[in-house]
Amino acid sequence: MPKSSKTKLAYQKAYNASPEQKALGVERRRERRHEIAAGKVAIGDGKDIAHKVPASAGGKTVASNLKVEDAKTNRDWRKGRSGYKVGVDK
Structure with a gap:
C-alpha cells in the first residue's frame, strides 16, 4: 500500500476529529457492542456490522438498517471502481 502524503494525513486527522464523524463513530461502536x-x-471474527442504507446516504444506526457481513465484502466493494455511487441494499 502506498504511503499517504503529509497533506492527506493532516486532512484525515482533522476530518476524523470533527464532531459529526466522532458521533458516527460512537454510534458504530455502540451497535457493534450490542x-x-x-x-x-x-x-x-472478521465480521462487520454493515449498514443497508449507508450513513452517508442518510441511513441510521438502528437494528432494522444493519446486517452482519464479512469484513472483506463490506470494505472491498469499491475496489477497481471509479465514479461509483454508494448503493442501497434492499
Whole structure:
C-alpha cells in the first residue's frame, strides 16, 4: 500500500476529529457492542456490522438498517471502481 502524503494525513486527522464523524463513530461502536452481546458477532471474527442504507446516504444506526457481513465484502466493494455511487441494499 502506498504511503499517504503529509497533506492527506493532516486532512484525515482533522476530518476524523470533527464532531459529526466522532458521533458516527460512537454510534458504530455502540451497535457493534450490542451485536457482540446478542451473539451475532464476536471479537476477532472478521465480521462487520454493515449498514443497508449507508450513513452517508442518510441511513441510521438502528437494528432494522444493519446486517452482519464479512469484513472483506463490506470494505472491498469499491475496489477497481471509479465514479461509483454508494448503493442501497434492499
